[in-house]
Amino acid sequence: MVEVQPERVLHLNDREAGKGDLVLYWMQASQRTLHNHALQFAVSMANGQKLPLVVFFGIDEDYPQANERHFKFMLEGLSEVQNELERIDTRMVVRRVEPWKGALALSREARIAVCDKGYLKHQRDWRRRFAGEAECTVVEVESDVIVPVGCTGGKERYSAAVLRPKIHALMDGFMMPPDNVRPTLGSLDLSFEGLDLADSVSVLKGLWIDRSVHGVDRLEGGTYNALQRFRGFLRSGLDLYGIERNDPSRGIQSDMAPYLHFGQISPLTLALEANEAGSPGTEAFLEELIVRRELAVNFVSYNDRYDTFECLPRWASDTLMTHSMDLRKYTYDRKELEEGRTHDPYWNAAQKEMVVRGKMHNYMRMYWGKKILEWVEDPREAFSTALDLNNKYSLDGRDPNSYAGVAWCFGKHDRPWSERPIFGKVRYMNDKGLKRKFDMEAYVSKVSMMGG
Ligand SMILES: Cc1cc2nc3c(=O)[nH]c(=O)nc-3n(C[C@H](O)[C@H](O)[C@H](O)COP(=O)(O)OP(=O)(O)OC[C@H]3O[C@@H](n4cnc5c(N)ncnc54)[C@H](O)[C@@H]3O)c2cc1C
Structure with a gap:
């Protein structure tokens, strides 16, 4: 066990300590109590200053590309966190609000505010606006x-x-x-309005969110x-x-x-x-x-262009655009792809696995993305189609790995290979390779038994 390493800690503003009488931990990216450096840092601050700790989480019903599937999984985890914090006499305030605004409201009662670190553009923007407007010291602690x-x-x-x-x-x-230190002063008796997540199913029902994709039961959050x-x-x-x-x-x-x-x-x-x-x-x-x-x-x-075709290295975008007019034997629109209606049973199975289970096998993810590039006429359109489908149905979608994974199919983090139609110098994959290496009929049959 060690104290939080200084490399994980960053002061986001140069404000003095606020006038409030609590330490606020704005939990957003690190939704856990176990091995959470930001939480531990906040506990140390609270104990050092003899103040109670209050934890805040903002549920953003308009979170980019999030739907019921994602909210269900997240609430299952947050319900456990709220319960764990209660066991150490610590109040976790959960509100339906744009997260940084919710944190800002509570920071008016804080001497110091601690936040964790998500890496996507909107998460960075939230922290920047929070630290800019908060009237107390704001410290970021990186734990993920x-x-x-x-x-x-x-x-x-x-x-x-x-x-x-x-x-x-x-x-x-x-x-x-990190050290596993408990808060010495409790905060459960401080009264704040917020959601009780003990019954996360009811909370989920009450949210004003995109219901186009239902939750999955095979993977439960927490x-x-x-x-x-x-x-x-x-x-x-x-x-x-x-x-x-x-x-x-x-x-x-x-x-x-x-x-x-x-x-x-x-x-x-x-x-x-x-x-x-x-x-x-x-x-x-x-x-x-x-x-x-x-x-x-x-x-x-x-790379701020991580969610667009423009994030690719020059050699990859150039070669794909040079070959964008090449004749394609098969083409599909987004709806046909989404519904898994291609000529390729392996691809259809992979798409179904993601839609039904909320997660596609890693190797199939590569094949799946490569085929979208092959079957959608414009490589830019192919890129956004792959990203949108991945993020809509995958429980782990909208993650740094989602952007890197899709971009990899288009040449990111890879090297040029020998040139061929459509793909140019970008690495190619085909169904013959799948059949040669694996029992693909077993995979298709496994997915067909998943229902949906
Ligand atoms: C087109 C495409 C889309 C992808 N979309 C996502 C996504 O939305 N979310 C996501 O988390 N990952 C994504 N990946 C990366 C990878 O497929 C998944 O991380 C992996 O399949 C997750 O399953 P697992 O946790 O069972 O992995 P395991 O094999 O058990 O690996 C453990 C952990 O290692 C990391 N990891 C494994 N493989 C990779 C990899 N290739 N690249 C980066 N990290 C990896 C993950 O954090 C994973 O949870 C994508 C890859 C591709 C090619």
């Missing part, structure tokens, strides 16, 4: 990566090969969990569920991870992405437990969890 994003050079890195040595050189220094699932994976998946994770018929994967996306589990918790397992699959797992995932965080942090 192993190596804080600024430690690897403060600029966009071209590929995993470039980022990997930097991460490897630093990661041991960040592999310690840290407890994440840990249960992950420990099952450590027992029966991790040993095979290095050799069989790509096989869509096997499902050798942790399913941690939705939990990581909502901050319901810390990558640190997963890395520590995977290390302790001492499995032959540990190294491959940490490569994905740390290097690949943090490459995506680096990408969205330093």
Whole structure:
């Protein structure tokens, strides 16, 4: 256990301490109590100043591309957090409000406000506006990566090969969990209006949100569920991870992405437990969890065009535009794709897996994105179609990994390959490769049994 490392901490304004008599933690990205550096930092501040701690969360019903599926999963996790905080006599105020405005309202009663760190543009913008208007000190504490994003050079890195040595050189220094200190003064008796999340189903029903995609029951949100699932994976998946994770018929994967996306589990918790397992699959797992995932965080942090075709390296966008008029044997519009009505049973199964289960197998995600590029006439349109479908149906959508994953299909973080129609120099994938390597009929049959 260690105190929060200074590299995770950033003062967002230069205001003096406010006149209020509490410490506020605006929880938004790190929706958990376990291994949450921002929460621990706020507890230390509160204890040091002999003040109570109040935690705030703002439910943004207009959150970009969020629908009932995402809200259900998030509320399941937040309900657990509110309960956990109550057990340590700490008030968690949850309100239906634009998050930074809700935090600002409560900050008027605070001496110091602590926030965590999400990486997307709107999350950065929220913090900037909050810190600009708050009348107290605002401190950001980064908890959702192993190596804080600024430690690897403060600029966009071209590929995993470039980022990997930097991460490897630093990661041991960040592999310690933060202290687990409890608040010494309780705040439950302070009265604030807010939602009681004990019955998250009723709260969900009352939200004014996009209902076009229903929640899924196979993956339930919250840290407890994440840990249960992950420990099952450590027992029966991790040993095979290095050799069989790509096989869509096997499902050798942790399913941690939705939990990581909502901050319901810390990558640190997963890395520590995977290390302790001492499995032959540990190294491959940490490569994905740390290097690949943090490459995506680096990408969205330093490339503001991450959600558009313009984020691609020049060689990739040029080659795709040069080949944009090439003859396509099959073309589909967005509706046909969304409904999984192509000639390709493997692609249709992958689309169905995402629609029904809220998550597509990693290897199929690559194939799925490549085929959208092949079948949609304009590469720009293909890019936005892939991103929109991914974000609409995936529980882990709207994540740095969503943007990096889709962009990868179009050449991001990759290198030029030999030139061919439609793809130009961008890496190509085909169904023959799938059939050669995996039992694809088993995958299709597995998905067909998922219902929906
Ligand atoms: C077109 C496309 C779209 C994608 N969309 C998303 C998305 O919306 N959300 C999302 O989290 N990931 C996305 N990915 C990356 C990857 O497919 C998922 O992270 C992975 O499938 C998540 O499943 P898991 O948690 O069971 O992974 P596991 O294999 O168990 O891996 C553990 C963790 O490592 C990280 N990881 C694994 N593979 C990758 C990878 N290729 N790149 C970056 N990090 C990785 C994830 O955080 C994952 O949760 C996408 C990839 C592609 C090609």
